[in-house]
Amino acid sequence: MNGTIVVTGAARGIGRAIAEKMASTGPLTVIGVDIAPELALSESIIPVQVDLTSIEGPGLIRKAVEASGSPLLGLVNNAGITRDARLINLTEEDFAAVLEINLGAAYRLTTELAPLMSDGGSIVNIASRAYLGNFGQFNYSMSKGGVVGMTRAMALSLAPHVRVNAVAPGLISSEMSMAIPEDIREKMVDSIPLDRMGTPDEIANTVWWLLTPLSSYITGEVIVVGGGRSLS
Ligand SMILES: NC(=O)c1ccc[n+]([C@@H]2O[C@H](COP(=O)([O-])OP(=O)(O)OC[C@H]3O[C@@H](n4cnc5c(N)ncnc54)[C@H](O)[C@@H]3O)[C@@H](O)[C@H]2O)c1
Numbered sequence: 001m002n003g004t005i006v007v008t009g010a011a012r013g014i015g016r017a018i019a020e021k022m023a024s025t026g027p028l029t030v031i032g033v034d035i036a037p038e039l040a041l042s043e044s045i046i047p048v049q050v051d052l053t054s055i056e057g058p059g060l061i062r063k064a065v066e067a068s069g070s071p072l073l074g075l076v077n078n079a080g081i082t083r084d085a086r087l088i089n090l091t092e093e094d095f096a097a098v099l100e101i102n103l104g105a106a107y108r109l110t111t112e113l114a115p116l117m118s119d120g121g122s123i124v125n126i127a128s129r130a131y132l133g134n135f136g137q138f139n140y141s142m143s144k145g146g147v148v149g150m151t152r153a154m155a156l157s158l159a160p161h162v163r164v165n166a167v168a169p170g171l172i173s174s175e176m177s178m179a180i181p182e183d184i185r186e187k188m189v190d191s192i193p194l195d196r197m198g199t200p201d202e203i204a205n206t207v208w209w210l211l212t213p214l215s216s217y218i219t220g221e222v223i224v225v226g227g228g229r230s231l232s
Contacts (some may be wrong), residue, residue, distance in 0.1 A: 004029040009079030010036035011036035017200030034082030052105035058112035071118035077106035078126040111190040127168040155220030170226020194227035
């Protein structure tokens with residue numbers, strides 16, 4: 001593979017693991033996007049500091065892709081947030097904020113970059129196993145269900161030129177999951193057949209595979225990487 005890959009939410013956690021994995025696997029230009037002021041990524045990764053929900057965000061990323069001078073092979077819509085609440089406690093602000101970054105920003109960036117994507121390109125949207133419905137995560141589950149629907153509709157819209165798939169992680173060790181109270185996190189781990197949290201690298205490996213021609217006949221699918229947590 002020779003070309004450019006854009007990864008959002010690349011400053012830490014799962015996005016960082018994906019960006020570093022892609023940068024280490026061949027002659028690729030990797031653009032790492034994040035709102036965080038410090039993007040401490042490998043030197044080979046081009047950092048773009050931007051708020052994905054801002055009006056100018058998608059255009060700035062498009063300019064970075066054009067400046068890279070190589071064809072756009074892949075886009076990973078990974079940036080996301082949680083503002084957990086049960087349905088009855090949810091504020092309008094937290095409802096809108098989660099939908100805006102988890103779903104709206106991914107939609108807008110894909111719209112901006114899809115015309116630049118080369119034939120055989122691949123888009124991976126990071127959903128969550130929570131799309132099946134998680135207690136206390138009403139807005140988050142709703143946004144990730146939207147990501148799954150969007151992935152399927154995008155796959156139809158962009159075929160046969162570009163493939164679009166989603167990865168739905170289970171409980172993965174990152175700052176996001178560390179924000180879950182410890183007693184709840186332990187109960188969640190107890191319900192995982194593989195008996196542990198996943199690592200960002202385990203998500204990056206699956207995303208890498210979906211970005212390469214090794215998965216060339218797969219589009220519109222959701223791959224759950226969750227240690228079997230949805231089995232019972
Ligand atoms: N950690 C888990 O257990 C888990 C499980 C399922 C799904 N996910 C999903 O995986 C993705 C990554 O999760 P993570 O655990 O690495 O989270 P994280 O909080 O560690 O990292 C998210 C990154 O997104 C960036 N970001 C947030 N808002 C942004 C904005 N407006 N513009 C640009 N960048 C922004 C943050 O700065 C951060 O670097 C998210 O979409 C999340 O919903 C995580």
